[in-house]
Amino acid sequence: MREPAGDVPDVAGVRDDVVDALLTFVRTLRRAGVDVPANAPLVAARALVEVGFDDEDRARAALRAALVTRAEDIDAFDRMFAEFWRRLDAHLDGDGAGGLADDRPDGALAPLGADDPADGATADEEGTADSDGDGGNDAAVSIMTSALGHGPGTADEDATTATYSPAGRPERVTVDAAPVAEDGTLDAAVDRLVDALATLRGRRWQPASTGRQADARRALRRSVATGGAVASVPERDRRASALRALVLADVSRSVLDTVDRGFLLRFLRAVAARLRRSRVFFFDSEVREVSAAFDAPTTADALRELERAETAWGGGTRIGHAVDTVRRDHPTAVDRRTVVVVVSDGIETGDQSALTDGLAWVSRRAPAVLWLNPLAASPAYEPTVAGMAAALPFVDGLFAFTGVADVTEIARQLEQYGPGGRIGFEHDPRRVRGSTDATRSPDS
Structure with missing residues (x-):
């Protein structure tokens, strides 16, 4: 086994670089058309821990079993594995020329922190693995299991849940200009979503011109004038009323590597533009309110405001800390007229009890809590990952969130069933096991 340069390995640096290389390898496979399951990076990382870094053939076989689900994808995997292994091998030998951060795939999903300096401390809520300088495969196992949060003494979570949530180093918010151009289809989808939320169950009824539900009480009152005979059955609909929203947007490194950043910013600005009052918080390792930036007239303007305020994103994930911060420092941000929207992959690396307690408080005060998860x-x-499983009892609906079609589907389900109905990703008609097309529009 090759040992990182120096008598005592830079555990945090090597750990992050190895996991980053694996996640980049997975993204490269997906862009080449390989059908890689959502849980594959976690399974692959565990497999790599088990087989170690000494034998290329064993590592190839382990990663192929974890990442490839179709026989026709094997050739593409083998071609790309050679480059992945060359970079990994060079880095573990301490050869900076073969650094893992070079030549990352271009595009919105490219990871933040590609050029992180080796001497900086990472924002890892679960701590780093101990290293006594022994080297060998034990050091590699310690590094990888620390990164995954499943080393000795940690809870054993189901390996079929979701991808690894890295604890990254926050960076300044920045997005290419092109991806933040205004999107009329997204605006229309958000309009539909806001309209559906404005007529949630529990809001007052009103007579409806096109109506959705028979108004039995009005029919009985009218029948008094006709001797008890019901001449007609009026209809009613929920009365749209002023709606507020609190949006907690997870901008940790794992989420930014999964959802298009430009789409996330456009969505937040569109929601803020269509509500009388909304508050938006970014969170990763820390929490910051960014509501003022999304009051800007366009997404490009909002981005400039975020950059001007030196807003950071791309750190680790502490969802419970974010909810608890809102409860403690901004208690008036949630009330009976405020819908709470959480955008997160649900992979908690902080205090899970804080997540449970915070969401219990939110669910008691808000008329609805919606969770938008890119992994869904x-x-x-x-x-079934621990953080998401802990949040589910307090969430009215868990939905996919990767593009406009997902926002449209959320609106469709809320229009038809409301938060108390059968809603969520499991009721999405596009959810067909074995399909890789999770973005096609459903009939609505």
């Missing part, structure tokens, strides 16, 4: 776009996704 996968047909194989199940919300």
Whole structure:
């Protein structure tokens, strides 16, 4: 086994670089058309820990079993594995020329922090693995299991849940200009979503011109004038009323590597533009309110405001800390007229009890709590990772969130069933196991 340069390995640096290389390898496979399941990076990382870094053939076989589900994808995997292994091998030998951060795939999903300096401390809520300088495969196992949060003494979570949530180093918010151009289809989808939320169950009824539900009480009152005979049955609909929203947007490194950043910013600005009052918070390792930025007239303007305020994103994930901060420092942000929207992959690396307690408080005060999860776009996704499972009892609906079609589907379900109905990713008609197309529009 090759040992990182120096007598005592830079555990945090090597750990992050190895996991980053694996996640980049997975993204490269997906862009080449390989059908990689949503849970595959976690399974692959565990497999790599088990087989170690000494034998290329064993590592190839382990990763192929974890990442490839179709025989026709094997050739593409083998071609790309050679480059992945060359970079990994060079880095573990301490050869900076073969650094893992070079030549990352271009595009919105490219990871933040590609050029992180080796001497900086990472924002890892679960701590780093101990290293006594012994080297060998034990050091590699310690590094990888620390990164995954499943080393000795940690809870053993189901390996079929979701991808690894890295604890990254926050960076300044920045997005290419092109992806933040205004999107009329997204605006229309958000309009529909806001209209559906404005007529939630519990809001007052009003007579409806096109109506959705028979108004039995009005029919009985009218029958008094006709001797008890019901001449006609009026209809009613929920009365739209002023709606407020609190949006907690997870901008940790794992989420930014999964959802298009430009789409996330456009969505937040569109929601803020269509509500009388909304508050938006970014959170990763820390929490910051960014509501003022999304009051800007366009997404490009909002981005400039975020950059001007030196807003950071791309750190680790502490969802419970974010909710608890809102409860403690901004208690008036949630009330009976405020719908709470959480955008997150649900992979908690902080205090899980804080997440449970915070969401219990939110659910008691808000008329609805919606959770938008980019990982739920996968047909194989199940919300069994500990953080997401802890949040589910307090959530009215868990939905996929990767594009406009997902926002449209959320609106469709809310229009038809409301928060108390059968809603969520599991009722999405696009969710067909084995399908890799999770973005096609449903009939609505």
